[in-house]
Amino acid sequence: MQELIPFQEQFFEALTRQDVQGGLTVVQAAVDAGFPAKAVLLHVTIPALDRIGLMQANNEIALSQVFVVARIVDMAIERLNRLMSFRVITTLDERPSLGTVILGSAPGDYHSLGRKIVGTFLKLGGFKAIDLGINVPAARFVDTAVREEAKVICVSALLLHTAEEIKEIRALLRERSLEAQIKLVVGGAVFNADPELYRAVGADATAVNAHSAVTVLKQLVGGMP
Amino acid sequence: MNSFERVVAVLNHELPDCVPAGPVMLMQGAAELGLSLEEYFSRGENLAEGQLRLWEKFGHDLLCGFPHVVEDITAFGASLMYFRNGPPSAGEMVIRSYDDAFNLAIPDPASSPVLNETLRALHLLAGQVKGEVPIVGACIAPFSLPSMLMGTEMWMELLFIEEPAVRQPVLDHLLNVTLEFCAAWANAQLAAGADVVVLADGMSSAAVLTRPQFMDLALPVVRAVVRRIDGPVLHEGVGDIVPMVDLLPSTGVVGLMLTPRDNLSATKTLVGQQLALIGNLNNIEMRRWSPADMTRTAQSALAQAAPGGGFILAAQGPEVPLGVSDDVIHALVHAAHAWRY
Ligand code: B12
Numbered sequence A: 001m002q003e004l005i006p007f008q009e010q011f012f013e014a015l016t017r018q019d020v021q022g023g024l025t026v027v028q029a030a031v032d033a034g035f036p037a038k039a040v041l042l043h044v045t046i047p048a049l050d051r052i053g054l055m056q057a058n059n060e061i062a063l064s065q066v067f068v069v070a071r072i073v074d075m076a077i078e079r080l081n082r083l084m085s086f087r088v089i090t091t092l093d094e095r096p097s098l099g100t101v102i103l104g105s106a107p108g109d110y111h112s113l114g115r116k117i118v119g120t121f122l123k124l125g126g127f128k129a130i131d132l133g134i135n136v137p138a139a140r141f142v143d144t145a146v147r148e149e150a151k152v153i154c155v156s157a158l159l160l161h162t163a164e165e166i167k168e169i170r171a172l173l174r175e176r177s178l179e180a181q182i183k184l185v186v187g188g189a190v191f192n193a194d195p196e197l198y199r200a201v202g203a204d205a206t207a208v209n210a211h212s213a214v215t216v217l218k219q220l221v222g223g224m225p
Numbered sequence B: 001m002n003s004f005e006r007v008v009a010v011l012n013h014e015l016p017d018c019v020p021a022g023p024v025m026l027m028q029g030a031a032e033l034g035l036s037l038e039e040y041f042s043r044g045e046n047l048a049e050g051q052l053r054l055w056e057k058f059g060h061d062l063l064c065g066f067p068h069v070v071e072d073i074t075a076f077g078a079s080l081m082y083f084r085n086g087p088p089s090a091g092e093m094v095i096r097s098y099d100d101a102f103n104l105a106i107p108d109p110a111s112s113p114v115l116n117e118t119l120r121a122l123h124l125l126a127g128q129v130k131g132e133v134p135i136v137g138a139c140i141a142p143f144s145l146p147s148m149l150m151g152t153e154m155w156m157e158l159l160f161i162e163e164p165a166v167r168q169p170v171l172d173h174l175l176n177v178t179l180e181f182c183a184a185w186a187n188a189q190l191a192a193g194a195d196v197v198v199l200a201d202g203m204s205s206a207a208v209l210t211r212p213q214f215m216d217l218a219l220p221v222v223r224a225v226v227r228r229i230d231g232p233v234l235h236e237g238v239g240d241i242v243p244m245v246d247l248l249p250s251t252g253v254v255g256l257m258l259t260p261r262d263n264l265s266a267t268k269t270l271v272g273q274q275l276a277l278i279g280n281l282n283n284i285e286m287r288r289w290s291p292a293d294m295t296r297t298a299q300s301a302l303a304q305a306a307p308g309g310g311f312i313l314a315a316q317g318p319e320v321p322l323g324v325s326d327d328v329i330h331a332l333v334h335a336a337h338a339w340r341y
Helices: A002-016 A020-032 A037-057 A063-083 A113-124 A138-147 A160-164 A166-175 A189-193 A210-222 B003-011 B028-033 B037-042 B044-058 B069-076 B098-102 B113-129 B145-150 B152-161 B164-192 B211-228 B242-251 B264-271 B291-305 B326-338
Strands: A100-105 A128-131 A152-156 A183-187 B135-140 B196-200 B233-236 B255-257 B276-281 B311-315
Touching: A002 A020, A002 A037, A002 A063, A020 A037, A020 A063, A037 A063, A037 A113, A037 A210, A063 A113, A063 B152, A100 A113, A100 A138, A113 A128, A113 A152, A113 A210, A113 B152, A138 A152, A138 A166, A152 A166, A152 A210, A160 A166, A160 A189, A166 A183, A183 A189, A183 A210, B003 B311, B028 B037, B028 B044, B037 B044, B044 B113, B044 B326, B069 B113, B069 B135, B069 B145, B069 B164, B098 B145, B098 B164, B113 B135, B113 B164, B135 B164, B145 B152, B145 B164, B152 B164, B164 B196, B164 B211, B196 B211, B211 B242, B242 B264, B264 B276, B264 B291, B276 B291, B291 B311, B291 B326, B311 B326
Parallel strands: A100 A128, A100 A152, A152 A183, B135 B196, B196 B233, B233 B255, B255 B276, B276 B311
Antiparallel strands: none
16 A cells, blocks of 8 residues: 555654644545545554554653554544444454453552553554453453453553562463463563563563564464564 | 761762662551551551661661652542552542642642641651651652542643643643642641652653653743752652753752663763762562672662762662562662762
8 A cells, every 4th residue: 555655654743743633634634535444544553653662662752652642543543443334443454353352450550551552552453452441350351351262361560569469360360271272461660670570470471562562462372473 | 977967968969978778668667567558557656666667677868757659649638548568549539520620729738637647757757866867758749749639641631632722721720739739748748857858750750751841841840849848859750860850950859769760870970969869779670689689789879879979879769669578678778888988
């Protein structure tokens, strides 16, 4: 979709300027120019967000910028979704969905910004992400994963004592012999402060930001890069 | 020199006898007294006694006369949630709409029973150790307090997404309320016995704001509140602060608490003799350090920031978590005190 590259460039620029209206105008202009909503999502919104993700990975942007970008992207997706036949994004390209992921904040943890951003990236990365919100009890993570046939449970924790609660999820997976089919991935500021901590709480993997969360999950569920 | 003289020397840019050690221990006192965290945090007597026992045990150079800064929100009518093994947090958000924000009144710190316990702790500590060891008070900084009253999402929505015509009146009112409250609360703590006040400003670091946003939004508020506080103020950005650190001396703060992501040598070069630096050992990793790991890491921090004075060796904010062994805390204190001038 070469023709969409200029739109992608403009959308990316609007994101870096944190220009909500500008971003939405670019998306609308691409649709008005006759491109299908799905193509706009695939070739304008997602690559631009990817580039922002890389900047975040390199510590080039602040939380305020990530916050506004996530909002612009959410609004753009909502508009494009309305133009498409399906409401919830599961897969965005011709490949089948990469699978279901259960996402939530650890028991006792009320931080939600990072988790929501991870959710947006996972959806755009091709996963069906079910977000259970803040302060999710260990059993609810596991029960929902079983019911939804999820391949991964993703837990966000920013505090040490809530990170410790993740051990309970590992214990439940073990008790119910689910360890082979359900992987446990964790993230949040506290895991970035201590790169060893994820192992101590019984997780299979961690990722330092939303962008690498997608890479890590792809590797974990399908050996994909 | 006693601990008080040592820290005062650092804040005045004079050479102390050795580097002061300032591990912030907010929860450890509970175990010393055999109390739950909730019992410990809820009574001024307990807080003071816990701090004194810790001082006896570790011989460090700063005592904290406050439970955990989140208590500030109780003055606005919010409740607290206590945990078995971690810091308390806000029970609910008291601001649920811009209208709520616009109607928020400036509370009197003394109206909160919880804050009175902090004043009681400070008063008791001052009665026992004033002039021997510095007593630290703390407040949530005015620019960050809204995120604890309305939630960070609503706060960022207001700051970065809202139409200017809607944003400005709400923002002006809200920051006026938090600024007035913070100044009154800091001054009440100083009057009760605190020697220095920490402004915990979790929303104003490079982790959250760009430099232009910091200059535009946060810096004027820091400057205004520091002017109103009748004692020395330390700034804790809670995220990396180096990208804006050159702007802070102009605010009137006397020292900065740094994170492990802030490079000590670079910060020292940027602010030189203008600000004391406090930090910046990784408090999360610390739980699995041996005393030898602590000594090694502390010595590397000291080598960067101690020469010429102006440095207090500490963990990064907010505190040394539970699970860090006594031996490791002893090693921190020894490393600091072994650096003689
Ligand atoms: C905003 C904030 C809050 C807000 C949260 C609002 C909300 N709706 O989220 C409020 C005000 C409610 C809050 C409360 C508290 N907070 Co707070 N908070 C912060 C702050 C300033 C920013 C956090 C944030 O949103 N970061 C931005 C996001 C994008 O980053 P992130 O969450 O790390 O997520 C990224 C990655 O980590 C990763 N990721 C995140 N989750 C996941 C999950 C998976 C599976 C993967 C793979 C990756 C991944 O991807 C994300 C995007 O790139 C930090 C300080 C800071 N500067 O970081 C403190 C901080 C996290 N809070 C802290 C504390 C202590 C508290 C309180 C206990 C304070 C108190 N006494 O009330 C309470 C606890 C409440 C509770 N029980 O949860 C401490 C934690 C210290 C520690 N670890 O020991 C911090 C570090 C501040 C500090 N130094 O004092 N907080």
